[in-house]
Amino acid sequence: QVQLVESGGGVVQAGGSLRLSCVASGLSISSPTGWFRRGAGKEDELVAATGRGDGGIIVYADSVKGRFTISRNNGENTLYLQMNRLRPEDTAVYYCSKVIAPTGWAYSRIKSTDYWGQGTQVTVSS
Secondary structure, three states: OOEEEEEOOEEEEOOOOEEEEEEEEOOOOOOOEEEEEEOOOOOOEEEEEEOOOOOOOEEEOOOOOOOEEEEEEOOOOEEEEEEOOOOHHHOEEEEEEEEEOOOOOOHHHOEEEEEEOOOEEEEEEO
């Protein structure tokens, strides 16, 4: 049984930082995985994704490039999202998910799967 558990969200002022964690069980975190977010009244948005293995491809949404970093610790089976220089528009529930990219790793072609965590709320105040 696959289980993904996110943590690390909170309330932070604009310009601040947070580090999200996603601990996986029943799934190797070295497989393609990513972070999505869902703001109030908005659709799910892919934030960042990483391909298989330590040398896997990494893809970011344009809105977070240069501010967010996705990484993983295979030994702890944990996926991370370091978020710096946070903005009010980053406010959302953040989820980790197993992803697939059957037609390539362009941003628009990366898809989530049925494996999602429960999410962690990030609120950025102005």
